[in-house]
């Protein structure tokens with residue numbers, strides 16, 4: 001039996017509700033799949049502000065740094081809208097990503113057959129879509145200096161941000177993307193604006209060099225990010241893994257997410273550097289959605305994005321792709337059977353609450369196990 005440490009930060013709003021369903025899946029995995037977790041649950045975001053006066057207490061951060069993986073629900077809500085800017089709930093999440101140096105953000109965009117009509121694109125264009133966007137998360141224009149707004153003294157002001165990347169920053173996220181492509185269809189498309197930006201030219205050169213020395217078995221293509229945005233709408237299935245910088249990745253990953261239709265279905269992972277001795281990476285897994293204050297506490301939240309985030313943890317932190325596949329398949333089947341929370345409701349489907357969705361999923365995972373036995 002292998003044992004892993006897991007920090008669970010349910011956060012605010014629907015965070016605790018969806019994480020309660022993730023706990024059911026963790027419970028199933030512990031009982032049936034030879035994995036055991038040492039779980040520590042803690043506060044983040046608004047809940048941490050209420051208790052500690054800050055959105056991420058130093059003790060919480062220390063626990064996360066020591067863990068094999070962190071699972072987060074969501075942070076924020078109207079209750080904390082007027083707290084000082086530097087202690088807003090969202091800054092707890094940003095601090096966590098920064099302190100753990102989570103430089104690679106993984107955003108899968110998968111179209112489930114049963115939800116094909118939830119997309120605004122034609123079914124023929126997106127049927128069977130399964131792509132992965134790897135976004136550089138700790139560098140680029142969101143962090144580059146100089147930055148700021150300066151007064152030019154003549155009634156004009158000047159806003160400045162700096163797009164900056166070093167070779168090692170490009171190479172480390174490139175490696176993550178190439179490695180992931182190897183586990184999939186071995187195709188990687190790198191996106192930048194090498195035609196008009198020096199940082200983009202460097203990005204292309206470094207990815208090309210990495211490909212030549214270490215990853216020539218992966219089919220590499222390059223695309224300008226503006227063309228990439230168009231290609232994602234025109235023919236998204238041409239892609240397998242996409243790697244891009246922080247700014248373009250922010251936009252392209254949201255565009256790709258919307259191909260799939262619903263916020264309540266979108267998981268994500270953020271990975272740090274691999275430990276040279278153990279190969280383990282610090283990692284944070286979280287649904288893409290926020291705390292959804294409009295439906296919080298009503299049992300209406302869709303827990304599948306959070307559950308699929310745990311499935312990513314099984315795949316990328318705990319080397320159990322077999323279990324991740326089982327969970328992903330159970331999600332497909334539950335949706336096919338017409339079991340739906342409100343956000344993905346369709347005519348004739350069966351409406352269920354957050355916890356009923358979790359129960360249906362566990363029953364389905366059980367069923368596939370019984371069938372396989």
Ligand code: NAD
Nearest residue numbers: 074075076077263264289290291292293294295301302343
């Ligand atoms: P949101 O994602 O919380 O909600 C947007 C809409 O989608 C709402 O109508 C909500 O009901 C619905 N929705 C979201 N997740 C759902 C789910 N799992 N099931 C069913 N419906 C779901 O975005 P928002 O309204 O812009 O932000 C609300 C709060 O969340 C804000 O405080 C914001 O700062 C915060 N936020 C946090 C994160 C995060 O923790 N990663 C991300 C985005 C927003």
